[in-house]
Amino acid sequence: MKLTDIGTVKELMGENAFKKQFGQNFLISESVPRRIAEAGFAEGVLEIGPGIGTLTRELCAHAKKVVAVEIDTTLLPILDKTLADFDNVKVINNDIMKVDVAALVKEEFADCKEVAVCANLPYYITSPVLMKLLESKVGFTSITVMVQKEVATRLSAPAGHETYGALTAAVSYYASVKKLFDVPAGCFMPKPKVDSAVVKLTLYQEPPVNCQEETLFKVIKGAFAQRRKTLVNSLSTVIGHIPKSALAEIITSCGFAEGVRGETLDIHAFAKIANAIDAYQA
Numbered sequence: 001m002k003l004t005d006i007g008t009v010k011e012l013m014g015e016n017a018f019k020k021q022f023g024q025n026f027l028i029s030e031s032v033p034r035r036i037a038e039a040g041f042a043e044g045v046l047e048i049g050p051g052i053g054t055l056t057r058e059l060c061a062h063a064k065k066v067v068a069v070e071i072d073t074t075l076l077p078i079l080d081k082t083l084a085d086f087d088n089v090k091v092i093n094n095d096i097m098k099v100d101v102a103a104l105v106k107e108e109f110a111d112c113k114e115v116a117v118c119a120n121l122p123y124y125i126t127s128p129v130l131m132k133l134l135e136s137k138v139g140f141t142s143i144t145v146m147v148q149k150e151v152a153t154r155l156s157a158p159a160g161h162e163t164y165g166a167l168t169a170a171v172s173y174y175a176s177v178k179k180l181f182d183v184p185a186g187c188f189m190p191k192p193k194v195d196s197a198v199v200k201l202t203l204y205q206e207p208p209v210n211c212q213e214e215t216l217f218k219v220i221k222g223a224f225a226q227r228r229k230t231l232v233n234s235l236s237t238v239i240g241h242i243p244k245s246a247l248a249e250i251i252t253s254c255g256f257a258e259g260v261r262g263e264t265l266d267i268h269a270f271a272k273i274a275n276a277i278d279a280y281q282a
């Protein structure tokens with residue numbers, strides 16, 4: 001069965017409509033699923049949103065075990081058919097946002113040395129899914145995902161770039177990001193309005209900076225909450241216990257100009273400021 005064939009996809013879907021609310025744009029390219037599976041290889045692979053199983057089958061051909069979490073119950077009988085040739089896959093019918101990822105990995109991948117995530121992500125929840133996977137601290141070796149091209153640019157943007165934002169800074173605490181390749185809209189059925197790209201997040205064994213996570217993420221969140229404001233003005237709304245004048249001193253004592261804006265700072269700069277905030281005594 002060739003799942004990248006439009007006629008086969010239509011036949012498998014039958015009466016089922018492609019559900020826009022679940023971001024259902026299925027891959028009909030032969031090379032893209034193989035390239036994702038090769039780039040994201042690990043013994044154990046967690047897939048989010050298998051759809052009709054196009055990427056899943058490639059993952060099964062490479063990995064020792066694949067667990068695929070799919071929200072749409074109507075796709076389950078289709079996946080039964082398309083994955084029938086493989087005995088190393090388990091499909092779980094659930095919303096990934098409701099799954100206890102750490103518990104799932106512990107239960108399903110006990111006999112796998114390394115576990116990675118591979119997915120053609122549903123675009124309506126790209127950022128929350130990525131943050132959930134990273135914050136779960138499961139020790140995934142990598143996360144190789146298809147995202148909107150614009151999100152791929154944002155994820156790999158350096159500090160100061162126009163697309164650099166809170167997501168970029170937060171992700172850079174957990175992983176290095178590499179854009180692997182672009183995927184044109186014609187590689188999907190139905191064809192989406194946007195182009196896509198595959199990115200690989202390689203997770204750090206140890207964080208690249210040493211500081212209190214809670215303060216660091218407060219600073220990052222605050223810094224990007226009001227983009228056109230200076231850092232001192234943005235932080236004064238989220239760091240309530242330190243007067244604005246003292247926050248200005250903290251920022252300059254860390255070596256930054258008083259009028260610096262958050263979008264020009266990288267993770268090392270944010271960590272330096274977070275540590276100075278934690279060391280502050282009135």
Ligand code: SAM
Nearest residue numbers: 022025026027049050051070071095096120122
């Ligand atoms: N992997 C398939 C492919 O590449 O052809 C399908 C990818 S499609 C872009 C996204 C898939 O994620 C759909 O199958 C959709 O039903 C599923 N999905 C959407 N929201 C989800 C959620 N919250 N949890 C799990 N799966 C979800």
